[in-house]
Amino acid sequence: MTDKPRPVLIAGPHRSGADGDPRPMAADLARRETAARPVLxxxxxxxxGARPALPVRRDVAEIPRRTPQEAR
Structure with missing residues (x-):
């Protein structure tokens, strides 16, 4: 074993069986976030899950954006 921090995949359903309903998708995400706490x-x-951006999507509106020209 190593003491080096490692990425750990917390897998679980997201859209499977939700039929597009955001409530079960949010509940599934909440379960994965709960499972992620002891890992952190x-x-x-x-x-x-396979979409690492999910935990930050709620904060995206507050992230300042730059055009590609401004990023240079």
Whole structure:
């Protein structure tokens, strides 16, 4: 074993069986986020499912954006 932090995939359903209903999708995400907490507390990087951007999507509106020209 190593003490080096590692990315740890927290897998679970997201759209499966939800039939497009955001409520079960949000509940599934909440379960994965709950499972991710002890992984983070152990010093690792939890990645919730195959879409790593899900945990930050709620904050996207507050992130300043730049055009490609401004980024240079």
């Amino acid at each position: 507390a152990a010093g690792h990087l939890p990645v919730t």
